[in-house]
Amino acid sequence: MSNTSSNSTQPGLLQVFLYALLIALFGLLGYLGFSHVSTASDATDSTQVYVEPDSNFTHLWTAPSDWRMMYLKPEEKALVEYGKELIGHTSDYLGPKGSVKAISNGMNCQNCHLNAGTQPWGNNYFAVQSTYPKFRARSGAIEDQVKRVNDCFERSLNGQALAAESKEMRAILAYIKWLGTDVKKDKSPKGSGIFKLKGLKRAIDPAKGAEVYAAKCQSCHQADGGGVLAENGKSYTYPPLWGPHSYNHGAGLYRMSNFAGYVKYNMPLGANYEKPQLTDEEAWDLAAYVNSMPRPAKDLSKDWPDVAGKPFDHPFGPYADPFTEEQHKYGPYKPIKEWIAKHKKSKK
Incomplete structure (x- = not known):
């Protein structure tokens, strides 16, 4: 009885062992096949050029909670x-x-x-x-x-x-x-103010800017640049970009570089520094168009008592440099900036 029982048990154990081995083999083949697919996919991805994040837009300062x-x-x-x-x-x-x-x-x-x-x-x-x-x-x-x-x-x-x-x-x-809580004295944290947009090699173009405006700005700020008045009649849902109710020509955004940097990472509605919708050229040309339109004037006669301190894109003379008001307003700016840097008084 005992011998008969022992002989009948051994084939059963062998079958279990072989079955387990077969499962392991199929599992290994499946793993190898999956690994092969992953490797092929990785090889495809490896042909793509890795673009390192622009450090200008990482770890920006935020307001206190x-x-x-x-x-x-x-x-x-x-x-x-x-x-x-x-x-x-x-x-x-x-x-x-x-x-x-x-x-x-x-x-x-x-x-x-x-x-x-x-x-x-x-x-x-x-x-x-x-x-x-x-x-x-x-x-x-x-x-x-x-x-x-x-x-x-x-x-x-x-x-x-x-x-x-x-x-x-x-x-x-x-x-x-x-x-300004937590900002150290005399420091400007990353992300402060307006981004300094790289200039174009050419003069900025109001005509091209008009096309950008019609395509991407007009729906909110209107064809006449007058914006949209809020229902209460006291303020604007979308502000006027030119005309009698807009900023005057002494405002910071009347400088082309400020306007271009501002709209590049904030406009049209929904855009920000993480999801810009305008190219650099579009931002500069848009600035040229908007700041060519009529707006309120301001007496600027007391501004810039030292004319040598005027920025490269200040559109009103006189200047310490030999460039025209036209070039100061529309560029190209590189020659002006180079002249200013070359003739800047050294601080002792």
């Missing part, structure tokens, strides 16, 4: 929040039909300083608190934050200055200070 306001004193928090509201909805308070005063053109600070001055490369306020007061060649004097804010009111908003002691000015300054 709102929850951190809990550490502010109640009155300070309220002032910061009011300042943010003023930046986002300036015209509701200080526009032609403003509830506080009527001292601006109907645009909001946020129209130029995106997301209430917090958008990376969106003309944000990150470096204002850390770098002011400072000397500015445009005025030829040391300017503080009050002067800087009022420059925007008088130029970009084509309006009047805010009183330094007013609640509105104090609120705007409190908000700017809040956005």
Whole structure:
């Protein structure tokens, strides 16, 4: 009985072993086949050129989180929040039909300083608190934050200055200070202000810019550049880019380099530095078109007391260099920049 039982068991174990071996063999073949497919795919991918991320657009500075306001004193928090509201909805308070005063053109600070001055490369306020007061060649004097804010009111908003002691000015300054939290003195964190776009070898072209405008801007800002007024009649859903209610020719965005850098990484609506929709050429030509259209004038006779300090794209003479107003406005800019660099006074 025992021998019979032993002999009948051994073939069964052998069959189990062979079955397990067969499964392992099929598994190995499947793995090798899968590995072969993966290797082939990898080989295809390896022919693609790896593009290293542009370091200009990595690890950009961001605004402090709102929850951190809990550490502010109640009155300070309220002032910061009011300042943010003023930046986002300036015209509701200080526009032609403003509830506080009527001292601006109907645009909001946020129209130029995106997301209430917090958008990376969106003309944000990150470096204002850390770098002011400072000397500015445009005025030829040391300017503080009050002067800087009022420059925007008088130029970009084509309006009047805010009183330094007013609640509105104090609120705007409190908000700017809040956005500069953690920024070291005299430092400009990455992503501050407007991106410095590389210039073109040719002159920028308003005619080409008109084509870009019609294709990518007109649907919001309208064919006449007048923008779209909000339902409340106090501000603009889409701001005017030229005409009587837009920024005047003393504004920062009237400089071609500022406008081009601004729209490159922020326009049309939905674009940002991670998902730009304009080429460099389109951005420059668009600047040429928009800033060739009629807009309010401003007395600039006191600007740039030292004409040698004028930037390469300042469109109004006189200049220390031999180039024309036409070239200063439309370029090509490289010869001007090279001349300025060559004749720049050395600092001792």
